Amino acid sequence: MTIPLSRFLSSSxxxxxxxxxxxxxxxxxxxxxLMVWAPSAQAQExxxxxxxxxxxxxxxxxxxxxxxxxxxxxxxxxxxxxGPLSFTIRQTSGGVFVSLPDNRTLDPDVFGAPDQPLAFxxxxxxxxxxVPMRGVSDGQFTQFERMSPFGxxxxxxxxxxxxxxxxxxxxxxxxxxxxxVTLKASWEDQDGNTYAIRCCELLVSAGPExxxxxxxxxxxxxxxxxxxxxxxxxxxxxxAAFWGMGAVLKNGEVVDKPRIVHGMLTExxxxxxxxxxxxSEVTPTRRHFHLMVAPFMPVKxxxxxxxxxxxxxxxxxxxxxxxxxHVMFENLEIESQRGE
Amino acid sequence: xSPVSTHSLARTRWLLGPAAVLLFLVGRAPExxxxxxxxxxxxxxxxxxxxxxxxxxxxxxxxxxxxxxSVIVHTVTADPEEATTxxxxxxxxxxxxxDSGTLDPEERFEHxxxxxxxxxxxxxxxxxxxxxxxVIVTPAE
Ligand SMILES: [Cu+2]
Numbered sequence: 130m131t132i133p134l135s136r137f138l139s140s141s142x143x144x145x146x147x148x149x150x151x152x153x154x155x156x157x158x159x160x161x162x163l164m165v166w167a168p169s170a171q172a173q174e175x176x177x178x179x180x181x182x183x184x185x186x187x188x189x190x191x192x193x194x195x196x197x198x199x200x201x202x203x204x205x206x207x208x209x210x211x212g213p214l215s216f217t218i219r220q221t222s223g224g225v226f227v228s229l230p231d232n233r234t235l236d237p238d239v240f241g242a243p244d245q246p247l248a249f250x251x252x253x254x255x256x257x258x259x260v261p262m263r264g265v266s267d268g269q270f271t272q273f274e275r276m277s278p279f280g281x282x283x284x285x286x287x288x289x290x291x292x293x294x295x296x297x298x299x300x301x302x303x304x305x306x307x308x309x310v311t312l313k314a315s316w317e318d319q320d321g322n323t324y325a326i327r328c329c330e331l332l333v334s335a336g337p338e339x340x341x342x343x344x345x346x347x348x349x350x351x352x353x354x355x356x357x358x359x360x361x362x363x364x365x366x367x368x369a370a371f372w373g374m375g376a377v378l379k380n381g382e383v384v385d386k387p388r389i390v391h392g393m394l395t396e397x398x399x400x401x402x403x404x405x406x407x408x409s410e411v412t413p414t415r416r417h418f419h420l421m422v423a424p425f426m427p428v429k430x431x432x433x434x435x436x437x438x439x440x441x442x443x444x445x446x447x448x449x450x451x452x453x454x455h456v457m458f459e460n461l462e463i464e465s466q467r468g469e
Numbered sequence: 470x471s472p473v474s475t476h477s478l479a480r481t482r483w484l485l486g487p488a489a490v491l492l493f494l495v496g497r498a499p500e501x502x503x504x505x506x507x508x509x510x511x512x513x514x515x516x517x518x519x520x521x522x523x524x525x526x527x528x529x530x531x532x533x534x535x536x537x538x539s540v541i542v543h544t545v546t547a548d549p550e551e552a553t554t555x556x557x558x559x560x561x562x563x564x565x566x567x568d569s570g571t572l573d574p575e576e577r578f579e580h581x582x583x584x585x586x587x588x589x590x591x592x593x594x595x596x597x598x599x600x601x602x603x604v605i606v607t608p609a610e
Contacts, residue, residue: 222573223542224516285516287540287574397597403518412597414553459594460542460571 187259188433190250192356193339197302197432201335206303206343213298213307214347216369216465218291218394218418220458225289225316226403228455229445231280233361235263235270236407239353240360242269248360252434255359255425256338278423278455279361281404286316286324291418291458293392295371299334299343306334306343310371312392314420315378316456323380324443326420326454328390329373337432341372351393353408358391364408365395368416368463377422377454379442388439391421394463418461422454508534508579512602514543514572518595520602529609532581537572543600545569545578547590557596561586561606582606 176184200206240258241247243265251257254277264271273279291314298307310332315325332344339357342349346367351357353364370393376386397415400406422441425434438452445451509531513521516539527533535545548566552558560566561584569578582588585608592600 222571224540224574226541285540399598401518401599403598412553415594415597417594 183259184253187250187257188252188338191252191256191338191433192250193256193336194432196340197336197338200302200340201304203301203303204305206305207300208307209297209300209347212468213296214465214467215294215296216347216463217295218293218369219462220289220291220418220460221462223289223460224285224287226283226399226457226459227286227316227443227451228278228280228453228457229282229284229451230276230278231282232272232274233277233279233405234272234407236353236363237269238408239364240270244268246270248354248356251338252425254361254436255423255434256356258360273361277361278421278453279359279405281402283403286318288315288317289456289458289460290315291420291461293418295345295369297343297345297347297369299345301342302335302340303343304334306332306345308332308334308343308345308371310345310373312371312373312375312390312420314456314458318443322442323378324441324454325378325381326375326390326422327378328375328392329371330376330387331374333372333374333389336372337427338434344373345369345371351395363398363406363411365398365411366413368394369465370394375422377439377441384442385422385440388422389425389427391423392418394418394461399457416461416463418458420454420456420458424453508532510534510604511536513538514545514592515539516541518592518598518600520545520590520592520600523601524603524605526605526607527582528607529583529585530581531606532579533604534577534579535569535572536577537574540574542574542594543572544593545572545580545590545602546593547588551593552591553596557589557591557601559587559589561588564588 239248246260249257249260253259258273262274264274293312296309310329312328315323317323333341334344347369349367351365351367351370352362353360355364372391374387375390376383377388378384394416397412397417398406400410422439424436424438426437428435439454441451441454443451509527510525510533512525512535514535514537515521525533537543546568547558547560548568549558551568564584567580572578585606588604590602
């Protein structure tokens with residue numbers, strides 16, 4: 130629980146020199162064809178030298194790098210103001226919503242406009258959306274032109290079960306953490322197959338590309354314009370969130386491990402027909418819990434991610450395997466207390 | 470049996486008498502109607518976060534039955550105290566709020582509408598997703 134991901138990923142060579150930071154107009158002019166959500170090895174082999182260069186440049190331009198550099202080697206991180214905060218989040222009946230691959234509508238508050246784009250640096254899909262991957266119409270961005278786990282398409286699955294017990298002690302990203310997470314979650318498809326996530330064998334005590342606050346963060350704001358987590362999710366007040374290394378199971382067997390598991394209890398970010406809303410449309414007075422196993426893995430020894438599909442074992446109608454889990458629990462019992 | 474309880478029993482019997490006559494005259498008490506197998510309207514609660522149909526019409530004194538036909542937990546709630554936006558609930562003046570509580574998959578809820586008017590209700594966990602329904606109650610013919 131206290132082994133930091135930064136050590137897990139640590140490299141003996143110092144953090145590489147930053148590339149020249151170039152303007153957005155230069156980025157927009159270059160056609161970048163990345164199969165972000167396709168299997169990584171294949172996609173990266175298909176990339177031209179120019180595309181590889183562009184990807185490297187976007188990753189080097191990641192805006193959180195300086196902040197993370199200052200924190201990731203801290204051996205004795207500060208505690209949360211006011212002391213530890215422990216919480217339990219449970220769902221004991223009812224089903225879940227499972228996101229299916231879809232194109233995300235791009236919110237101008239988060240992504241700017243073609244002549245003044247925002248949120249394009251970092252690993253595509255993790256902290257940024259490269260401008261060449263954005264649809265444009267009438268001088269506005271329209272949608273992310275790749276399929277991602279962040280869209281309106283979804284299905285429901287029965288018998289959702291969630292048990293999350295966690296403590297937020299450590300305030301900042303650091304080399305070690307006193308934060309704790311135990312998560313067990315499961316749900317069932319129509320054929321009676323059970324899918325489950327277990328977490329966390331260790332916490333992501335310092336984020337490779339964006340802050341993780343020791344692995345658990347409480348009463349903060351994530352996603353959207355914040356740069357903490359993908360901008361493809363709207364900016365959302367987050368009562369609690371965690372990032373850790375866990376396992377993906379099908380019918381009781383581990384089918385993928387280790388994987389980065391991210392969970393968060395947020396204000397409600399879905400609208401009519403379960404549409405993923407834009408920043409101005411969130412419902413601050415309702416909450417839901419999101420569980421995410423993204424189709425990415427951290428690159429060993431470097432502070433970035435590369436695409437890697439999750440072996441979920443769930444087959445989509447087109448015969449392909451769902452390459453991620455993005456599951457929402459909405460029938461929640463929530464408890465929390467301050468102090469040890 | 471103590472004299473006190475005998476007295477209580479007698480009182481109860483006296484109270485039941487007129488009630489039984491009333492039941493006979495009216496045909497069905499609200500409780501009996503709630504158990505009835507033929508509500509005036511039925512509404513399904515879906516996986517796509519809707520009440521289907523979203524609007525039903527009944528006469529005063531008739532019952533609507535909701536069935537959770539989804540795998541998701543829903544509620545049928547017409548209680549302004551449970552709502553977080555004004556648009557979620559609308560009740561005709563003088564009517565009491567009602568709330569099914571949590572309805573697991575396949576569970577049912579029934580409510581008998583006595584006062585004519587338009588009732589707007591919602592589902593608590595899916596209020597943000599605008600899971601709303603309407604019951605229009607017309608005067609009994
Ligand atoms: Cu509902």
